[in-house]
Amino acid sequence: MKTKSKFEPKKSNSSLASSISAFYTKMFAQWLSVFLLTIFILIIGFSVFSKYYESKPLIDIIEEQTSVNDLVETINNIDNSAFALLNDNGEIIASSQQLISKGIGVYNIDIVGIQFKDYRIHISYARELFIEEQNLKLISYFDITIFLIEIIVIGAVAILLFLISVLTIYVRGNYLTRKTFRLLDEFIEKANNISSQNLNLRLNVSNSTDELIELSMTFNRMMDRIEKAYDKQKQFVSDASHELRTPISVIQGYARMLDRWGKDDKEILHESIEAINKESKNMQDLVDKLLFIARNDKDTMVLIKDKFNFSELMEEMVRDTKMLETKHNIESHVEPDIIINGDRDRIKQALRIFVDNAIKYTEPGGNITLKLEKEEGYAVAAVIDNGRGIPEKDLPNIFDRFYQVDAARERDKGGHGLGLSIARIIVLRHGGRIKVASKMGAGTRFRVFLPME
16 A cells, blocks of 8 residues: 655645636736726716716805895705705705705705605705805705616626626636646656656647747657667667677587586687687677776766877877788878877777778778878878778768677677777767768778867
């Protein structure tokens, strides 16, 4: 039974998508509330101003009167608005026709009051008048029934609009957010399921949008690199195992033969010892090459770089080749005093690989040429032969590890398919490059470009 680690984080009650959707819904609701409230206040203010603006001319006329009698007569003759005039004792001494016809009650208010009469709502406003040494009070009445109905309707519509908008934004936003973040769920699921058996897992880019497309493509490219590296690693282990299997089998075979007959038969003893020594050296050579490549892969390879005369190194290579190889015609064209900065032993190792390949695949009596010259700031070392050449289809792969153009012939010649890989590593580590040209039956030319001092 699988137990949950105490260090494993607890799952949140709400997902990231829900949190984001709720945040934006809340923000939308706040701004919509502010907007509707502002509109509501503006409507009320505009309506109040309209009422006041309608009554302003009558109020001005009333305030222009200079005698109480004129004031009473003016108020009693008003038809379109409701006014009442009270004396010091609070008695009504004048009222407009509209006030009388609607039967609105008159109250001695200080400033503002509200009255309900026959399902109508009125708001009253009082102001002090001083005429002929009398303190009078003018009360203006405004029927706000229709206005309040309009406000209620507008408010109800605004609330309904608010609820519909917020609900729509929440539902739609939650759907779009979940749809957008669905890729992250897929990302997490596939990341949790990745193992060496299913490195072919990829995210569906067609369902992604905007920045998530780049995330999907980045994840897929990363998986491509991981899968490719893992496949190369598996192939490397498989090839190395295959290469080691042959010498081990040979050694085991001769060991059994020694155990059976070699104790008494000197010829078998001698043959077995030679074969075991040969295969041991072959296996040691393979192990050294594998360790070299492993150090490069781990980035632990150390190059001891220093200035040295590349021309002297090439002359040394020519002398060694002529001394050790007598079955081929060795030629050379070396420009003097070409100085480079690098690891002399490693560069010689790389050149030796090219020379050994030229010797290996050139028939006796063939020509092998070693050249060194300058070209656009590079020291260019070339190894040219007129051997059997490399098929065009194989040229892109010759630097791959364990790649062999003809595996059967490579086995006869004692190769593992690692030499050119090692040479390429050395050249690239020095900031150089390699160019290859080959034609079947006409030979091969390797040119190594190394930056000059």
